Amino acid sequence: MAATDKGASRVLIIGGGFAGLECARTxxxxxxxxxxxxxxxxxxxxQPLLYQVATASLAAPDIARSIRQILADxxxxxxxxxxxxxLDPVAKFATGSSGGRYDFDYILLAAGARTSYFGKSEWADHTLGLxxxxDAQGIRRxxxxxLEKAELTENQGDRRRLMTVAIVxxxxxxxxxxxxFSDLVHRSLRTNFRRIDTSKLKIVLIEGSARILEAFDEDQSEYTRQRLKEIGVEVWTGMRVDDVRKGSLHFTDGTVLEAEAIIWAAGVEANPLTAMLGVPLADRAGRVTPxxxxxxxxxxxxxxxxxxxxxxxxxxKPVPGLAPAATQMGRHIAKLLKEEKRLEQGRFADKKLDLRPQFRYxxxxxxxxxGKNHAVAKAGKLKMKGLLAWFAWLFIHIAFLIGFRNRLSVLLGWAFAYIRDNPEARIIVNPPGTKPQW
Ligand SMILES: Cc1cc2nc3c(=O)[nH]c(=O)nc-3n(C[C@H](O)[C@H](O)[C@H](O)COP(=O)(O)OP(=O)(O)OC[C@H]3O[C@@H](n4cnc5c(N)ncnc54)[C@H](O)[C@@H]3O)c2cc1C
Structure with missing residues (x-):
């Protein structure tokens, strides 16, 4: 095996997300x-808290951390x-847009996924991904x-379109x-505007199949649909998008929905670097099967x-596209490399590939x-819904934010604002149509 001058194996990790970062940390x-x-x-x-940045509950630095800082020690x-x-897996090098060349002995491709438009990439021009x-800051902005424009205009048609958010x-x-979004307009912004009633913001959640939250049990999907209805969200199921234009969604049954903000949360596909790995792709989403x-x-x-x-x-068991799965995979690879190094130096050198442990999720x-106070959760046979599930969510995410932000005061500030329905992250920086100031 090639190595550095000091005999260390060169490991190239592409992507500092859940999988790549965990591998590097291990x-x-x-x-x-x-x-x-x-x-x-x-x-x-x-990423699990991106939607809170998109809906003005959290600021960007609250859910992101410098990779350099995390690995500083x-x-x-x-x-x-x-x-x-x-990326050339056989010649063992990758190149970057900077012109940099990265030679390696081992490589981990952990570049994640991106928003998928099912082959209609032009729809990206008229929608906002997450x-x-x-992306999250774009949605919020x-x-x-x-809402600001709707407060300004006297034209009822324009106001209706400006006050419609479609989520596919x-x-x-x-x-x-x-x-x-419902929490934002019914709770946080309720008293902020004079000419418009923010609670009239039309929020439409659109799903092509028969029910929302397909990965959950049917009763949990139904509970979610009911709860969304109660908080003013229209849920359209069995509605297939045929075309997306600026400010409007067109469905296969002829329905047209005018919405100034169209958010695309309908699917993801693998990072296109998978096509350079020299193995057949496992599906149309461009994923690979190792x-x-x-x-x-x-x-x-x-x-x-x-x-x-x-x-x-x-x-x-199928391994889902979730953060814990990515983290566990990253850790598995790092442990495997460490173990292999040990074997390489011992008497099992010729057997090391046969001895590799298999990934178990x-x-x-x-x-x-x-919305606030309600959630659904599923873990094996355990199912939860309602306030209990919401507390479980809060507990898990507060535990995460403590580890992430490392500043109890900031965390308490967020928790206080969240409970009082008064989030701070509502400032519009660079409104659409303006240029950033340098
Ligand atoms: C809005 C949203 C909500 C989610 N909610 C949940 C949730 O509640 N619970 C849960 O478990 N999971 C959730 N997920 C899924 C979870 O975030 C992913 O499963 C997880 O991030 C996958 O980790 P990863 O390491 O594969 O990729 P990522 O975490 O996406 O990391 C990929 C990294 O690769 C980098 N990268 C990409 N291309 C290149 C390149 N060409 N060169 C260099 N670097 C590159 C990216 O910048 C990124 O840092 C959510 C995802 C989204 C988008």
Whole structure:
């Protein structure tokens, strides 16, 4: 195996999301590995709370942290901000848009997923996705700016369009966004405007199949639909989008919905770098199926993890596209590399590939919040809904924010504002149509 001057194996990690960061953290401090983590942004993002940034409950820095800072104490890990544009798994190098070349002995591709428009990429011009901080800030800016414009205009038609938010995709992201927009206009902004009644904001959640939250049980889907109705969200199921134009959604049954803000939460596809791995793609979403140890067939030095993977684990259970699954995969790969290093130096050197452990996913369940005080959760046979599930959500996310922000005062500020329905993150920076000030 090639190595650095000091004999360390070069590990290239593409992506500082849940999978990549966990792999780097597990290898941190182990001088047998020279790790390079490349991410096109300078921060690790906690995507499960993106919708709170989009709906003005949290500010961007609350859910993102500098990758460089997280790994500051690991001398064997180098963090670089660059976008990987090519990848050659056989010649063992990747290149970045900066012109940089990254040679490796092992590589982990953990570049996640991006918003999918089912082959209609032109729809992206008229919709807002929710995958990055920029997306979340864009949604917040446009929805808040539309309310400002609605307050200004006397034209009832314009006001109706400005005060309609369409959310396509009835999965957890769509449900959480709809509930949070309802909270925003019914609770937080209730007394802020004089000419418009913000509680009249029309929020439409659109799902192509027969029910929302398909991954949950049917009674939980029905509970969610009822709860959304109670808080003023219209739920349209069985409605397939045929076309998206500026300010309007067109459905296959001829229905047209005019909405100034159209949010696309209908699906994701793997990062296009998977096409450079030289293995067949497992589905139309561009994901790849690795061996049970998370390496690729015929390429034992190439690993994949997180949202760009489609696989069943060692117990034949499908591994979901969730943060805990990505984290567990990243950790599995790092532990495997460490163990392999040990074997390499011992008498099992020729057997190391046969001895590789297979990935086993520990299912921690999933949940969706439906506005304040209500949520649904499912973990194995355990099911929860209502206030209890909401408290479980709050507990888990507060625990996360404590670890993430490391400042109890900021956390308490958020919790206080959240409970009082008075979030601070409502400032519109660079309203649509203006140029940033340098
Ligand atoms: C709105 C939303 C809500 C969610 N809610 C939940 C939830 O409640 N619970 C849950 O468990 N999961 C949730 N998820 C899913 C969860 O966030 C993902 O499963 C998880 O982030 C996958 O981790 P990953 O490491 O594969 O990818 P990511 O975390 O997406 O990280 C990928 C990283 O790769 C970087 N990257 C991409 N391309 C390149 C490139 N070419 N060069 C360099 N770097 C690159 C990106 O900048 C990013 O940092 C949610 C996702 C979204 C979008």
């Amino acid at each position: 290898l941190a401090g182990d001088s047998r590995f020279a790790v390079t983590l490349v991410d096109r942004t300078n921060h690790h993002l906690f 690991a001398p064997n890990v180098t963090v670089l901000m660059d976008e990987i544009v090519t 995958k990055s901080l920029a 446009i929805v808040l700016s539309n 995709g009835g999965g957890p992201t769509g449900v959480e966004l709809s509930g949070a 061996n049970g140890d998370l390496s690729l067939p015929g390429l034992p030095h190439v690993f994949v993890a997180g949202d760009l993977v489609r696989m069943k684990d060692a117990d034949d 520990l299912d921690k369940g999933f949940m969706a919040i439906i």
